[in-house]
Amino acid sequence: MSRNDIEVYHYCDAATFGVPPHRHDFYELYCLLSDSYTYHVEDNQYELHPGTLILVPPGETHWPELQGPPRDIERIVLWLNPEFISSLSIFLPKTLGAMGSNLQDEHLIVPEEKTYHVILNLLYSLLYEKNRADADSQYLCHLILSQLLIHISRVLNQRTKPQEDPGTRYGEIMKVHEYINAHYRESLSVSDLAQRFFLDKNTMTRQFKRIIGMTPGDYIRRKRLENARELIRQGYSIQHAGYSSGFSDYSAFFRAFRQYYGMSPGDLVGRSKASRRQQSEQESEE
Known part of the structure; x- marks a missing residue:
C-alpha cells in the first residue's frame, strides 16, 4: 500500500487463481462481484459469493481457494491504512470499536440485500472519485469511506446481538x-x-x-x-x-x-x- 489513507481497485481477471497465503499491514475489504469460492482467513474458512464481503484486519494470513480452470473474477478491493482508520476514531468511535471487537473470529460480512447495495454503491463512488482525482476527490473519498464504515459497523453489531435458541x-x-x-x-x-x-x-x-x-x-x-x-x-x-x-x-x-x-x-x-x-x-x- 503506497498511500497513507485508502486505496481502491476494481478487477476483472484471472489473477485471483494461484494466490498463495499472504498478509498485509493494512485492512483489506474484499467485495466479490462474480463467481463463488472459498476464502481463508487464518484458521477460518468462508464461502464467499456476490452479496457477501470479507474484511481482513492487518497481520492476518488470508488467501482465496478456487477450483476449476482459471477464469475472470470480478471484484472490488479496498485497502485501509490502520493509522488513518485510527484517526477517524474521534468522529466514529462506536463504528471503529465494533470493527475492532467483532473481527476476531468472524471476518465474513453478510448484509441484507438493501444494505449490500448501499455498500456496493459507496464502493463504486470511491472508484469514481479515484478516477476523477480532482482537488476535492480526497475529501469526498474520506466522507464516502465514513459512510461505508458506518454501514459495515451496523452489520457487525447486528450480527453480535444475542439470538434466541433456534430449538427445533x-x-x-x-x-x-x-x-x-x-x-x-x-x-x-x-x-x-x-x-x-x-x-x-x-x-x-x-x-x-x-x-x-x-x-x-x-x-x-x-x-x-x-x-x-x-x-x-x-x-x-x-x-x-x-x-x-x-x-x-x-x-x-x-x-x-x-x-x-x-x-x-x-x-x-x-x-x-x-x-x-x-x-x-x-x-x-x-
Whole structure:
C-alpha cells in the first residue's frame, strides 16, 4: 500500500487463481462481484459469493481457494491504512470499536440485500472519485469511506446481538433451505413454502433469515440469478437463462440481474464472448 489513507481497485481477471497465503499491514475489504469460492482467513474458512464481503484486519494470513480452470473474477478491493482508520476514531468511535471487537473470529460480512447495495454503491463512488482525482476527490473519498464504515459497523453489531435458541426450528428451516435448492427453478413463493412445511409465513421468514442470513424470497432470487449468470456464461441466450432459472417475467429478471450484479445480462454476454474468444485464441496459439 503506497498511500497513507485508502486505496481502491476494481478487477476483472484471472489473477485471483494461484494466490498463495499472504498478509498485509493494512485492512483489506474484499467485495466479490462474480463467481463463488472459498476464502481463508487464518484458521477460518468462508464461502464467499456476490452479496457477501470479507474484511481482513492487518497481520492476518488470508488467501482465496478456487477450483476449476482459471477464469475472470470480478471484484472490488479496498485497502485501509490502520493509522488513518485510527484517526477517524474521534468522529466514529462506536463504528471503529465494533470493527475492532467483532473481527476476531468472524471476518465474513453478510448484509441484507438493501444494505449490500448501499455498500456496493459507496464502493463504486470511491472508484469514481479515484478516477476523477480532482482537488476535492480526497475529501469526498474520506466522507464516502465514513459512510461505508458506518454501514459495515451496523452489520457487525447486528450480527453480535444475542439470538434466541433456534430449538427445533433449525431442522425445519434447513428442510426449507434444501427444498429451495432443489426447486428454485420452478414457480415458488414464500407462501408456497410456508404452506408446504406447515409453518407460519412470518415465523418462517424470520427464522430463515436468522439461520441462513437472508429471507427466503431473497435466497430464491439469489439462487435464480446465480444460475442464470452461469447459463449466460456458458453461451445460452439471455431469455433462456432467465426463464430456465425460474423467472417468469423477463423485465423482472433484467432489473434483478442489473441490481444484483451491477451490470445488465447483455453486458455479461459481451464479457463472456470476449473471454471465450481470448481462450480460443490462446489454445490455437499453443
